[in-house]
Amino acid sequence: MITNEEILKRRTFAIISHPDAGKTTLTEKLLLFGGAINTAGAVKNNKITKTATSDFLEIEKQRGISVATSVMGFEYAGHKVNILDTPGHKDFAEDTFRTLSAVDSVILVVDCVKGVEEQTRKLMQVCRMRNTPVIIFINKMDREGRDPYELLDELEKELNIHVRPLSWPIGIGSTFKGVYNIYDKQLRLFSANKTKLADDVVAIADINDEQIDGIIGSKDAEKLREDVAFLEEYYENFDLGLYREAYLAPVFFGSAVNNFGVGELLDTFVKVAPYPQPREASQREVRPEEQPFSGFIFKIHANLDPNHRDRIAFCRVCSGKFERNKFYYHTRLDKKIRFSSPTSFMANEKTLLEEAWPGDVVGLYDTGSFKIGDTLTEGEKLHFKGLPSFSPEIFKEAVNKDPFKTKQLDKGIRQLTDEGVAQLFVQQPGSRKIIGTVGELQFDVIKFRLQQEYGATCDLHNLNYYKACWITSDDKAALERFISFKGSSIAYDKDENPVYFAGTAWELRSVQEAYPALKFHFTSDFKFEAVAQA
Structure with missing residues (x-):
């Protein structure tokens, strides 16, 4: 058995949503709060010409949409966070489906103006099929959207899952001033900033602190206290087990483009989200703490770097320890392959990788040996489930x-x-x-x-x-x-x-x-x- 320390520190998740709910923007802001980037390129802000970090294909830059799964990793609060940003467009649902096989949890982004949409329901169905834990982030609270209570009711009804708000908005639209972190019982207020973290952060631990009245106004402060008191009485305490068993979805509110609510989401996520979980193979269940390495290919991308015409296979590590220059068994081809230049990712930025642990995604340079669903092991004949192709339409x-x-x-x-x-x-x-x-x-x-x-x-x-x-x-x-x-x-x-x-x-x-x-x-x-x- 391998050390549990490396497994327990990892959080591998996908961000999913209906198109234009702000998924790619949220991905960038998580990278910003995680210290992985210094400046975010707002996807739709004409004043900022830099395109989104996670959108690296030329067609994505031109259209402002994601059509390929991006992989990004960073260290945060003692955890290794691996984000898989998926295509939001329904035409790429199969790519999203395969990506969900490679993660341990999901953040589902919902537009506060539009609420639950068609693709939101379909994505939630896939999560339920896999019993994938889901956190919901209600985005765009800086716009004149729906009432937060109404949104919570709609989420439960339309997505057929119990919800528990773990943050709460102060106002909405033109009156939106920030969010209160119910889980940590803390209020952090700062000025909106589309590209960088604000310096003027005010952190208040006691919701009854009079400082709040002076900063956001007595009326909004009193409403916040009433809302939080009602939520704590109406909803049962957050149950970590029910969330990880996919029966309960924690809900966070915010405005990703203005950075509001993103820090609260990330801080809570690394505390509650599951570490790498066992994976089902056709032959048996594979547990992450097993000593022998195993992993599967869930995505292949050619020409990630157009200058080098490379081809990268994305491998999710399921068990053991992956090591550079070590021979691994390709179960479909029945032969051993050595990888001299495995990589980790920050969108299209690649870094040479010496080792990887369960939950990590490794980029393997491929000369045509891999197909989606292929398995690598140290000798055992395994095939991981859940990566089929579907009949086209x-x-x-x-x-x-x-x-x-x-x-x-x-x-x-x-x-x-x-x-x-x-x-x-x-x-x-x-x-x-x-x-x-x-x-x-x-x-x-x-x-x-x-x-x-x-x-x-x-x-x-x-x-x-x-x-x-x-x-x-x-x-x-x-x-x-x-x-x-x-x-x-x-x-x-x-x-x-x-x-x-x-x-x-x-x-x-x-x-x-x-x-x-x-x-x-x-x-x-x-x-x-x-x-x-x-």
Whole structure:
């Protein structure tokens, strides 16, 4: 067993939200309060031209949205904090889903003006599926938003989870003056600052201290005392066990763009959030304190540094100690690989890493050996669960526009689909390339990155398919007959698994009834475990 000290100090979490709730801004401000950066670039402030620290792809800088998962780490209050900033846009939900497999808890950002939105509900469902502990940060309190009590009721009703406020706003919109930390029973007041930490911090431990009246006014001070007294009486005491079991969501209020409420969130988070937890493999449960190293690849990113055309695989350490220059066993390829230049991250800034512990995310330079879901161990044959590909919803054929760039196009499409941006299916004869995604925005990203990073251009022609299903059968002859008969509707994924393209829901039901010996899979989990039905 390894030392528990390194495990207990780590906090690895994802920040998730509906688009434009302020997720990337909050990520930057956590880095600012954690001392990882000195100046934050406000995403939507025209006076500040620097783009967000965690948005490093060119298309992200141009559009002001996150379309890739960023990984950032820093030390704070004796803890090692690892943040995974996820795409907020629904078209990149699959990337977010995979990222949630690599974290131990989540901060869910909610816009105080809009409240619970469509993507908020979907993300919460994924968290509940995984029993992931959730802290809710109600953002943009500097805007004229909803009543805090109304928001708490909506969170419980719409997200189907009990809530417990651990901070409380003083005013809202034009009257917003800061937040009171209920968990630590402390009030810290300072001037709003969009880029740096304020120097004029006033910390008051007693809510009945008359200093508060002088700073925020007697009316607001009295309202704060009444609100806090009501909350303490109405809500039960915060139960750490219920939070970590994902039955209870602590709620914090603030304005990330102005730094209000972020310090209270971070201070409480490192105290209550879970340290690295056990991970389920198909073979057994893997505990973080086990001596042998194990980890899995949850994301791959090509051209993180466009000048070097590198390819990085993101590995979540699950157990043991990762060490540079040590050989590790790649379970899918059945061979050992040594990593001479593993890295840690601050967005696109990389630092050479000598060792890593459970909860850490390690960047591994990859020459094409890794796929999402791959496992590394010290020799044991393991495969970690929870990283499937899903059946796409939109299909387009990639048609090369420049015959002289055929190799670049082929390489670009394969690398981008290896990252999980989309799925690639190849249909014969002619090696016809079909790209499948869950949203249109992914195609914009693919075309943009193909041109920017590989110098390749292509047209994307719409294909009217209803669903793509992986097909398997215990009856090899039956599977071969089906593939032969339905040849024009069959393609192969990047692992050479046959995939059936159904034109309509009726057509899919018909073939399922006509070919009972075949199994139709709607996720790629069939490769490692029992059939996953839709």
